Amino acid sequence: MGIRVAVAGASGYAGGELLRLIAGHPEFDLVAATAHRQAGAPVTAVHPQLVGLDLTFAATDPATLADADLVFLALPHGESAALAAELPESVRVVDLGADHRLRDADAWSRYYGGPHAGAWTYGLPELPGQRAAIAGATRVANTGCYAVAITLALAPLIAAGAVAPADVVVVAASGTSGAGRAAKAHLLGSEVMGDLSPYKVGAHQHVPEIKQATGATGLSLTPVLAPMPRGILATVTAVPTGDADPRAVLADAYADAPFVHLLPEGAWPHTAATAGANSCHLQATVDVDSGRVIVVSAIDNLGKGAAGQAVQNANLMLGLPETTGLPLFGVTP
Secondary structure, rough: OOOEEEOOOOOHHHHHHHHHHHHHHOOOEEEEEOOOOOOOHHHHHHHHHHHOOOOOOOOOOHHOOOOEEEEEEOOOOOOOHHHHOOHHHHHOEEOOOOOOOOOHHHHHHHOOOOOOOOOEEEOOOOOOOOHHHHHHHEEEOOHHHHHHHHHHHHHHHHHHEEOOOOOEEEEEEOOHHHHHHOOHHOHHHHOOOOOOEEOOOOOOOOOHHHHHHOOOOOOEEEEEOOOOOOOOEEEEEEEEEOOHHHHHHHHHHOOOOOEEEEEEOOOOOOHHHOOOOOOOOOOEHHHHOOOEEEEEEEEOOOOHHHHHHHHHHHHHHOOOOOOOOOOOOOOOO
């Protein structure tokens, strides 16, 4: 028997990606996959890419999950905390929702609303000290998808004093799977194809998380819905505080990070190059006109932005090499 894992909310896009990664993980045994409306349906009726995974969705009930060694919660924001509170302390939990990311209760109320459930260990291993913190934790809050792409691009530069923490400007495009699987008119193929559209301009819920993780004090984020199923491309700009080479700062920060790749000078990130992988691709330069530092970051929002990151965190929590069962390379075209 391997390590027993379960997925709550397994019928969504992130849940389906978790099931795919768990099925290929050499140390994990999937013992339960739960859902709400899809309870009782075969997993393959919702995720046809998982043909051969002979499993039926169970109802999302604490008793169904309590026998697992580790539970992944892939539930809508605001639904994880109540379920997690009913699981035994002996069960390790990785929450892919936002419920336990923010330390500031006022920030939670402002961007999400409702009661603040308290902060767990933040699940971004590449931040200084976080690998050890995650390895020692039984409850880990997985990062938001935009937060991963932007934090990996920005945090080392602020920490090194290479850029000012104020006046950070980000424009980031995301694929439609980032909006979840629920049927919404603005996500119909005929609405999305051939179009780019901004949304939640000036008020995206990942802003306080990014500020918390990076040390930024002022951040403007403009998210853009792009006509692709998965991927995030974030362009992050900040004001330099000296003449430090941003590429050198990033290279030093991620020298031992297996999933973060600073591309060769002159090569720029592509979302397709990260599809299906738990990788982040970075490139940096200095704008010849404004002098601002520019970092471009690409991830798969369902990989490093959700399910892949969750498995990476779980590996650390369980004492496994963090790369176990995770693809390093993307699939393209």
